[in-house]
Amino acid sequence: MTASPRGFSPSAHTGKYLVTGGAGYIGSVVAAHLVEAGHSVTVLDDLSTGFRGAVPEGAAFVEGRLQDARRVLDSSYDGVLHFAAHSQVGESVQDPGKYWRNNVGGSIELLDAMREAGVRRLVFSSTAATYGEPLTTPIHEDASEAPTNPYGASKLAVDHMIGGECRAHGLAAVSLRYFNVAGAYGRYGERHDPESHLIPIVLQVAQGRRDAVSVFGDDYPTPDGTCVRDYIHVADLAEAHLLAMAAMTGGGEGAGEVAGGAHLICNLGNGNGFSVREVVETVRKVTGHPVPEAAAPRRDGDPAQLVASAERAVKQLGWRPSRTDLAEIVQDAWDFTQRYAGTAGAE
């Protein structure tokens, strides 16, 4: 095992969990954390964007869609962690039906399968994109929800569906709204094709696989004119998922027990914003390589600034992010990029 857990153990209880999308970036990191904490894990993934090699050793694997959850789940499962989704903002604008069908339609099937099998706990991978253009910063969970693209709208629809399922049928659920997830956890890291996220793109420039990074807009109302985002380490994010499940199984560390019928929504971010230019500069320092920049027009739908208030996750779940330094996040992503991304082991 190349990953290096830091003695994180959110719960003395061990359980049996289904991880949908566990061959993808975030799902695989969470699945690895669950296995390392001694839980029994089954990954359900259709490998449309994930990699078989990213499923952690020790987890069972079922290749299938969310519609197939019915043939996997039974009452021996303690809960589900649901990551399987399409997640490209630009693509969702081009092909919205794909997002409604898969993200919303698939989640309906999953919720039905859970109810039929008597599996009553869910952690859902939601997103800051449910808020849209923020009216205030940092963003709290009671901010207005006005997604600006079908990706965010599909995730918000699922959050609403989950709320209804909790009220009607006593499901316990935690929706975690991620800000900009980055970094890697040993051999588990970010590999999108095509890549659209800033940090992996800048690292590809540092590696010489791209000529320059396009900086999308330098006239935003931010200190250096480029967009500001809240980057959160994927391992800190993963720990929040285990704490969320623990809050529902009675082994939680936070203030809030999430009982049947309750739906807790928590933002996950560090509360610090970094601009595109600061990210590029950090990559130069960490890698020691030059990173040429090219000015480019603003990208449609990009808010100037997205920064989280994660106070609720800290209070309710007992979450304590420990990798908040941007250089550490970039370093871990860089190690992954050099060792694993684009290698045969990725398949």
Ligand SMILES: O=c1ccn([C@@H]2O[C@H](COP(=O)(O)OP(=O)(O)O[C@H]3O[C@H](CO)[C@H](O)[C@H](O)[C@H]3O)[C@@H](O)[C@H]2O)c(=O)[nH]1
């Ligand atoms: O080549 C690039 C790529 C990105 N950027 C800029 O870098 C910032 C971060 O962009 P990312 O694509 O890495 O991340 P986003 O903030 O667009 O996306 C994040 O927030 C979205 C919601 O707003 C979704 O949740 C998405 O999955 C999540 O990664 C943005 O200002 C973007 O314009 C560039 O300047 N050049």
